[in-house]
Amino acid sequence: MAVMNYAAAAATSLGDAMRRDSAVVALGEDVGRGGIFGQYRGLQEAFGSERVIDTPISEATIMGAAVGMALTGLKPVIELRVIDFALCAMDEIINQAAKNRYMFGGQSHVPAVIRMPIGIWSASAAQHSQSLESWFTHVPGLVVVAPATPQDNYGLLQAALQCGDPVAYFEHKELWALDGEVDPGQPVPLGKAALRRSGDDLTIISWSKAVHWSLDAAEILARDGIEAEVIDLRTLWPWDREAVFASAAKTGRVLVAHEAIQVAGFGAEIAATLAEQTDARVARLGGPRAPVGYAPVLEAETRVTPSRIAAKARELLAR
Amino acid sequence: MMCRIRAFEDAAEEASRGGVAAFGQQAVGQAQVRGPLHLSTGQEAVAAGVCRHLRPNDYLTSTHRGHGHTLAKGADLERMMHELFGKATGFCGGRGGSMHIADFSVGMLGANGVVAAGIPIALGAAQSIKIRRVDAIAVTFFGDGAINRGPFAESLNWAAAFNLPILFVCEDNQWSATTKTGTMSAGQGAAARARSFGIEAEVVDGNDVGAVSETARGMIADIRAGKGPRLLHARTYRFKGHVSVDPAIYRDPKELEAALKSDPLLVTAAQLRAHGVAPTEIDAVLQAARTEVARAVETAGQAPWPAASDAFSQIQDTGAGQWL
Numbered sequence: 285m286a287v288m289n290y291a292a293a294a295a296t297s298l299g300d301a302m303r304r305d306s307a308v309v310a311l312g313e314d315v316g317r318g319g320i321f322g323q324y325r326g327l328q329e330a331f332g333s334e335r336v337i338d339t340p341i342s343e344a345t346i347m348g349a350a351v352g353m354a355l356t357g358l359k360p361v362i363e364l365r366v367i368d369f370a371l372c373a374m375d376e377i378i379n380q381a382a383k384n385r386y387m388f389g390g391q392s393h394v395p396a397v398i399r400m401p402i403g404i405w406s407a408s409a410a411q412h413s414q415s416l417e418s419w420f421t422h423v424p425g426l427v428v429v430a431p432a433t434p435q436d437n438y439g440l441l442q443a444a445l446q447c448g449d450p451v452a453y454f455e456h457k458e459l460w461a462l463d464g465e466v467d468p469g470q471p472v473p474l475g476k477a478a479l480r481r482s483g484d485d486l487t488i489i490s491w492s493k494a495v496h497w498s499l500d501a502a503e504i505l506a507r508d509g510i511e512a513e514v515i516d517l518r519t520l521w522p523w524d525r526e527a528v529f530a531s532a533a534k535t536g537r538v539l540v541a542h543e544a545i546q547v548a549g550f551g552a553e554i555a556a557t558l559a560e561q562t563d564a565r566v567a568r569l570g571g572p573r574a575p576v577g578y579a580p581v582l583e584a585e586t587r588v589t590p591s592r593i594a595a596k597a598r599e600l601l602a603r
Numbered sequence: 604m605m606c607r608i609r610a611f612e613d614a615a616e617e618a619s620r621g622g623v624a625a626f627g628q629q630a631v632g633q634a635q636v637r638g639p640l641h642l643s644t645g646q647e648a649v650a651a652g653v654c655r656h657l658r659p660n661d662y663l664t665s666t667h668r669g670h671g672h673t674l675a676k677g678a679d680l681e682r683m684m685h686e687l688f689g690k691a692t693g694f695c696g697g698r699g700g701s702m703h704i705a706d707f708s709v710g711m712l713g714a715n716g717v718v719a720a721g722i723p724i725a726l727g728a729a730q731s732i733k734i735r736r737v738d739a740i741a742v743t744f745f746g747d748g749a750i751n752r753g754p755f756a757e758s759l760n761w762a763a764a765f766n767l768p769i770l771f772v773c774e775d776n777q778w779s780a781t782t783k784t785g786t787m788s789a790g791q792g793a794a795a796r797a798r799s800f801g802i803e804a805e806v807v808d809g810n811d812v813g814a815v816s817e818t819a820r821g822m823i824a825d826i827r828a829g830k831g832p833r834l835l836h837a838r839t840y841r842f843k844g845h846v847s848v849d850p851a852i853y854r855d856p857k858e859l860e861a862a863l864k865s866d867p868l869l870v871t872a873a874q875l876r877a878h879g880v881a882p883t884e885i886d887a888v889l890q891a892a893r894t895e896v897a898r899a900v901e902t903a904g905q906a907p908w909p910a911a912s913d914a915f916s917q918i919q920d921t922g923a924g925q926w927l
Contacts, residue, residue: 309734334734340764345723345757352727355712356662357735360727379717380724387703388713389695390917427921449919474921522922557927 285467291460293434294323297441298361300468302331308445309353311337312346312363312399319363321401321460343369347376347398351384354394359445367400367454368411381450382425397444397451402430403493403543404576404587405457413576413583415492415544420452421521421553427474428520430454432495434464436518439472447474456493477524479531483511486537486597489528489554491517494543500590501541505597512597520550528554532564537600539567541593546570567600569593604655605647605812605868608671610892611680612644612843614900615670615687615701619847626849635904636687636847640701641668645810645842648867649774650675652815653742653835656823662710662728662741664721666774667702669714672744678706684899690906697909698917710739719745719752722771726758729769729832740768740826748779750793759800762832770819770826771797771834774809776841781853797834809837810867813874839867 288296295318302308310324316338318325328336339346343364350360364370370377381394402415420428427449431437437455444451480495481502490498495516502512513531517523532538538558540551551568558566569588576586615636622634630637643650646668654675657663665672674680678694686693687701694706705713712728715721725743732739749755750773762769773793777784790796794804805822807814815837822833840862844851851859872885915924 337730340757340761342757342761344754345726345761348720348723348754348758349727349730349761352662352664352712352724352729352741353731353734354727355707355724356728356731358731375717375720376723380715380720384713386918387695387699388705388707389693389698391694391705391707392712424918424924427919447921449921 285465287463288434288466289460290434290437290455290462290464291322292325293438293466294441294455295325295327296466296468297438298324299327299330301442301445302327302335305359307357308359308361309335309337310361310363311339311350313339313341313365315363320365321457323455323460324363343372344376347373348380350396351376351380351394354381354396355384355392359395361397361445362399364398364400366412366457367402367416368414370398370400377452378423382423386425393448394450395448397441397453399453399455401457402454403456403458404583407578407580407583409578410575415542417452417454417520418544418548418550421550425450426521427451428454429474429518430492430520431518432459432492432516434462434466435470436472436478438466438468439470440474440518443472443474454492458493472518475519475522475524477527478516478518479513479527480516481512481514483513484535485511486539486601487513487515487531487535488593488597489515489517489538489540490542491520492543494541494588497588497590498541498593501593501597504590504594510597510601523554525557528558529562532558532562536563537565539569539593539597539600541569541588541596543588544570545573547573565600565603567596569596604651604675605871606889606892607680607895608647608650608674609644609868610889610896611670611674611683612642614896615640615684616642616644616843616847618688618900623846623848625846626844628848636701637689638700640687640847641845642843642847643668643671645862645866646774646776646839647671648812648815648871649772649809649837649839650744652812653770653772653819655816656820657742658739659709660737660739662712662725662739664712664725664728664743665714666718666721666744666746666749667714667716668746669704669744670701673704673706673711673714676706676711677709678711680895681899681902684896684903685906688903688906689908690903691909692906696913698913719749719754721745722749722758723754725769726762726767729762729767730765732768733765740770740823742770742772744772744774746779747773747775747777747784747788747793750796751788756796759797759802763800763802766831768826768829769832770822771832773834773836775836775838778841778845778854780845781849792836794834794836802832802834804834804836806836806838809839810865810870812867812871
């Protein structure tokens with residue numbers, strides 16, 4: 285057990301995996317210097333430039349080459365820097381990595397972890413601030429992961445590397461500096477949500493950075509005697525229906541809160557599923573359908589915040 | 604090999620009549636080969652000339668027009684035909700069809716429905732070869748249209764920067780779907796673009812299997828010797844339309860007429876006769892190929908369909924598909 289931040293947890297986790305399994309390699313822009321967020325720190329020194337590969341700024345080919353590596357016995361970890369840049373590699377992710385095994389009738393597997401940091405990151409404006417994780421939940425073949433804590437970033441990266449499927453792995457750019465205890469011996473399984481706070485009055489479902497806002501919202505609500513249960517989904521596909529349904533049965537009211545734009549966000553999938561299959565009353569809160577602006581006032585206007593989550597929760601309770 | 608490819612393409616074309624609605628035609632629903640079928644008829648010398656220098660552990664990626672490459676890399680002809688028929692006994696269990704033909708057991712890592720998408724996959728296979736210290740190379744076939752996509756330029760740069768063991772083969776049939784490639788492409792073509800990245804490149808007559816083979820032999824020897832990537836630009840011609848049901852009325856009939864005179868099978872037959880091979884012997888090779896293919900068509904017709912439940916298998920281990 286050690287205290288480390290979310291970025292160091294990722295670097296430690298990848299290093300541990302590379303030590304255990306010589307098939308694990310990492311490739312992407314600037315990974316040799318530790319990655320622009322420090323999430324690869326020390327790895328090229330430890331494993332050499334042949335396994336921690338600095339690449340040209342060629343996102344499509346970074347991802348396409350990773351598919352070729354995965355088909356020939358390696359387990360690549362692909363750094364796409366920010367989700368916004370991953371859009372240059374969508375054919376390679378969606379048509380090549382995700383479909384390969386099915387199209388070729390199981391002759392091939394694409395074990396790969398595709399890291400695409402999400403989220404608003406101070407003053408980074410419209411092309412460095414998006415949260416597009418819901419796009420990837422739509423694609424058969426992919427597993428979709430979004431850790432919220434250093435422990436989960438350590439453990440989910442291990443699980444993603446071991447699962448053998450291509451994993452869309454979303455770290456949050458405002459979580460890199462978050463400190464927390466990390467126990468490498470504590471596995472974090474894919475597809476299992478975490479209960480972050482217990483409560484009887486309503487359930488707030490969330491993931492990534494929005495989990496922390498949801499916990500802050502629960503504190504605000506608690507001042508008025510409202511006890512919110514907060515569930516961190518951790519894996520978006522496959523999502524933990526059992527945990528969500530059990531909490532919905534307990535509280536009867538479920539709010540899904542996420543940073544991504546609300547329209548066609550993954551909250552819609554959870555809310556619709558709950559509406560179809562349970563008696564719970566459901567609500568969603570995601571960002572407005574607007575690009576993220578540069579000026580502080582513009583950025584703030586598009587942020588999901590603890591107070592906005594708390595207000596939405598009160599609305600749901602009043603219905 | 605060229606005869607086997609020609610026989611395969613001819614039989615697939617025959618079985619595909621009425622198989623897709625496009626180019627003013629309607630699907631009739633009874634065709635045995637359904638959907639888009641991209642034939643490499645007339646381009647056989649490129650696949651045969653290059654692949655004869657490859658070993659089973661060398662890797663290959665191909666295009667939507669990939670039957671010839673797959674056969675030449677050593678895939679079983681009968682299982683290929685079964686896949687075109689969508690049968691459980693095909694290479695992909697009926698999940699892939701013509702555009703996703705593959706035989707990983709002979710290093711054939713797949714045809715591809717997306718132009719230029721196979722190029723970076725072969726590049727990654729070449730880097731993997733280097734990382735794993737394996738004695739092998741990677742080869743990628745792509746068309747003349749693909750050189751205008753980004754992954755081609757990115758992969759040339761990357762292959763040169765990392766000195767990777769990869770052969771780029773531009774199989775230039777002069778047509779990008781229904782548009783003449785020359786009208787859409789600036790500069791001097793694939794070889795010139797490769798040279799601009801410091802990659803040695805050569806242009807050959809892609810209908811002359813001897814010329815293709817000789818050039819490929821030298822390039823592949825260089826690549827195996829660690830001299831880095833090479834590009835082979837083979838000029839050939841697409842005898843058929845973009846897909847099997849495309850009558851290609853957009854091109855001048857005289858262009859096809861002229862191209863048919865340099866049919867790679869005729870060119871090879873003439874060369875063999877000049878070396879004293881009897882015409883009956885040459886005919887017998889094509890006849891044997893047609894017999895082999897006819898048998899494959901027959902067994903493909905009788906083979907079982909995949910189970911409906913296969914729609915949900917081989918997708919992923921964690922969170923596989925289902926009706927919700």
